């Protein structure tokens with residue numbers, strides 16, 4: 001089976017993930033995305049034609065012979081679950097050869113329950129960080145309600161682009177998501193989307209005020225994208 005890769009690099013996982021922000025990770029960014037978010041920071045990876053197609057075995061060999069590879073691999077995109085079968089085969093083959101933790105970053109448009117191989121969901125050492133897209137791109141909380149595969153160790157990341165996102169109707173969805181989370185134990189992070197430090201500081205202040213006023217400050221964290229703050233990829 002072929003897998004379409006945009007790039008491979010080492011960095012820290014600055015987003016929320018099962019091992020915690022700052023985990024050292026090798027990133028495999030897959031090519032191709034089904035969304036077009038206005039704040040996309042890797043627009044070139046959206047296009048299938050910008051990737052390089054490898055046999056899964058070839059990618060496994062490449063990863064095994066890399067001298068500088070982390071024991072955590074973050075599979076990101078683009079949208080990696082558009083290649084869910086190939087991702088499953090890749091993880092299975094890597095896990096047969098080495099003990100590696102995987103996190104998969106998904107845009108939330110693909111149901112883990114309906115559209116992904118069961119084998120992927122059943123795997124140990126595989127966790128998900130799922131974006132909850134605002135009404136400007138894609139709105140998918142119903143997947144999260146249905147997806148019993150989305151569990152402890154997984155993160156739901158909610159981009160907050162401006163104060164509007166903390167007002168209706170987004171606020172209503174957030175409260176609903178918090179109710180769904182109660183019985184399931186996945187974790188929720190609010191993630192300010194910003195162009196400069198001033199905007200970031202304002203958004204964080206707005207989020208703190210909102211969480212305190214709604215008495216949910218113990219139920220969410222702020223995803224700070226620490227790799228960006230220190231100038232890493």
Ligand code: SF4
Pocket residue numbers: 033034035036037039040041042043045046077078079107
């Ligand atoms: S889902 Fe991710 S890769 Fe796709 S357009 Fe949105 S931010 Fe970019």
